Amino acid sequence: MIRKKLILFIIAMMVAFLAACGNGGExxxxxxxxxxxxxxxxxxxxxxxxxxxxxxxxxxxxxxxxxxxxxxxxxxxxxxxxxxxxxxxxxxxxxxxxxxxxxxxxxxxxxxxxxxxxxxxxxxxxxxxxxxxxxxxxxxxxxxxxxxxxxxxxNTYLIMLNKNHLDDAGLEVPTEWTWEEYKDYANELTTNDRYGSYLHTWSTFYHVLKVLGKADENLLIKADGSSNMDDPTIAESLKLRYELEQEDKSSEPYANIISQQLNYRQQFFSEQASMTPISSYMVTEWGGFNPEFPIAWAPWPKNNEGDPSYAFSSAxxxxxxxxxxxxxxxxxxxxxxxxxxxxxxxxxxxxxxxxxxxxxxxxxxxxxxxxxxxDVESLQYTIENSVPTEQFLPAGYMTEVYNAYNAEAERYLLGEQDLDTTMENAKNSVEDVIDANK
Structure with a gap:
């Protein structure tokens, strides 16, 4: 690892030197x-x-x-x-x-x-x-x-839904709901031709769904740089995804997504999936698709019935x-x-x-x-009634933290190890990254 970093450093210095020679050093x-x-x-x-x-x-x-x-x-x-x-x-x-x-x-x-x-x-x-x-x-x-x-x-985190699919299933556009109700919707919306839900591959998003619905943004590490891996919602987030994909069969399996290189735009706008957690930037960024069905929007599901409608936001x-x-x-x-x-x-x-x-x-x-x-009405309601989570600028090595976590999360989602083993290994891996960057 040290030798690899040294080689990368030398390459970067050579690039900088050649660039300086080519433009007079500035x-x-x-x-x-x-x-x-x-x-x-x-x-x-x-x-x-x-x-x-x-x-x-x-x-x-x-x-x-x-x-x-x-x-x-x-x-x-x-x-x-x-x-x-x-x-x-x-x-x-x-x-x-x-x-x-x-x-x-x-x-x-x-x-x-x-x-x-x-x-x-x-x-x-x-x-x-x-x-x-x-x-x-x-x-x-x-x-x-x-x-x-x-x-x-x-960008407000929310749920994007196919309004026609909701109507066909006799379901209303949610104005507040829990993850358990999201699971119920996914089951109701699943047919022989489509999944009710689609969760993409981003570990910073789809592997921490419940963590993103809390009042504060202590994700995998806290504001003080210490590990947050004992937070039960981290394990609950992975379990939620596993249950949707492997038990309920209402969400595209992770193995299919990575082996077929599926994309969330493709799956939703081609009506292969009825809903997906995403951000509000999707109001215009349709990626070349021209959906002929109305797109509805719902708030981020709550972790508990009595919680406010917390929603992570970004920019x-x-x-x-x-x-x-x-x-x-x-x-x-x-x-x-x-x-x-x-x-x-x-x-x-x-x-x-x-x-x-x-x-x-x-x-x-x-x-x-x-x-x-x-559907401007449901989008406006969702944005106006979502409570932003408190956030902080994370450590500069946060990407390394997520990479360490994702390596173990993937093994669980692919059925290679159980949840307890996954969380124990992930906790140790994240601690190693934190220690290496102190």
């Missing part, structure tokens, strides 16, 4: 000959899903001294692939003025690597209360009292690169982009609190190929 954002400041803006979101041409044009018209150089690093809309290329660019010495991350784990890792500029000074100079202007619970963009970005797209966060030569201008861009720019872009629900939610949702639906497919 990659700058640069000034245009006409006096405009050019900002390099890095993202994984393509034109179809970002409406960048119209959005950037609007910004540049309102800020004539700033030009945006858009860098869409991937074509497949994969934030993981994007981050790999972004990290390579950073290692090669590229100047990064503005960058986006899609989760608190991804943000935290770049903060730990020194890639992100804190924005506290800029917020103080502007005199804004960031907690009032934005739904910061969605972003976890603060750590030790500092902020490392502003949230743009607001795409826009941050300033630590090596940017134009940080003031970069801050100006992310402030505009996460407020007025979100309305111009009209592709997702903003984390900006000064918006009319119904108007936003109606406008978003109008941009889709079939506006009638979006």
């Amino acid at each position: 990659s700058t954002s640069g000034e245009e000959e006409d006096g405009k400041t050019t900002l390099k803006f890095y993202t994984w979101i393509n034109e179809e899903n970002g409406n960048w041409e119209e959005t950037i044009k609007a910004f540049e018209e309102a800020h004539p001294d700033i030009k945006i150089d858009l860098k869409v690093l991937v074509e497949n809309m994969s934030s993981d692939d994007y981050l790999q290329k972004l990290d390579l660019d950073a290692a090669a010495g590229e100047k990064i003025d503005v960058l986006m991350t899609s989760s608190s784990e991804h943000l935290s890792k770049r903060v730990s690597a020194g890639m992100i500029e804190p924005i506290d000074t800029y917020l103080e100079n502007e005199g804004i209360n960031v907690e009032e202007v934005y739904n910061m619970a969605a972003s976890s963009a603060s750590s030790d009292g500092s902020y490392y970005g502003l949230p743009s797209k607001y 795409d966060v826009m941050s300033i690169g630590n090596n940017s030569d134009h940080k003031e201008e970069a801050y100006e861009f992310i402030r505009w982009m996460t407020t007025e720019g979100m309305l111009v872009q009209n592709k997702s629900i903003p984390a900006w609190t000064e918006t009319d939610l119904k108007e936003v949702l109606t406008n978003l639906a109008s941009t889709t190929s079939n506006p009638d497919a979006v």
Whole structure:
């Protein structure tokens, strides 16, 4: 392992050296000959899903001294692939003025690597209360009292349902429910042609379903960096998934998903599954599908009958690169982009609190190929009646923690070991990751 890390370090240094030789040792954002400041803006979101041409044009018209150089690093809309290329660019010495991350784990890792500029000074100079202007619970963009970005797209975790399938089964769109009731719905919705439920492969989401419905965001590790693996809802989450797939036969088996490389969009929009836990970004991101059935939305199921309707939330966060030569201008861009720019872009629900939610949702639906497919009423109700969980910026090694956990969780879901063995092994593996990073 040490030898592998040494080789990777040497490769990274060689890449940085060659890049320096090729550009005189420095990659700058640069000034245009006409006096405009050019900002390099890095993202994984393509034109179809970002409406960048119209959005950037609007910004540049309102800020004539700033030009945006858009860098869409991937074509497949994969934030993981994007981050790999972004990290390579950073290692090669590229100047990064503005960058986006899609989760608190991804943000935290770049903060730990020194890639992100804190924005506290800029917020103080502007005199804004960031907690009032934005739904910061969605972003976890603060750590030790500092902020490392502003949230743009607001994502509430919820359940996406095929309304026609509900009607055929005589089921109402839930306004509040438990995971036991979710299981009942999955059974009622399952037919010879489809599963009632679909759970994808993400260990940060589909392996911790019940953990995501708690008041606080102590997932696999706590805010103080200690293990949270004794939390009973972790084991209960895995058991819930196993029961849906292996006992009730109402959800696509995990083995099928990984062997056939199934995708949640494909399964839901081709009507191979009636419902799936997902995030509210799916209001417009249909991945090229054109559903002819109405899409209904329900709150995240409760762990216990008397609980509030807690829902984990997340956001795409826009941050300033630590090596940017134009940080003031970069801050100006992310402030505009996460407020007025979100309305111009009209592709997702903003984390900006000064918006009319119904108007936003109606406008978003109008941009889709079939506006009638979006049940705006149930989506609005779900968002407005979900209680955001408290969150914190996790440790920079959170991805390693999830990888360790997932290795054991997969063995359980594939029937290779029982739940007790799985949790014992997972607990030890997570502890090893924590100890290695102290």
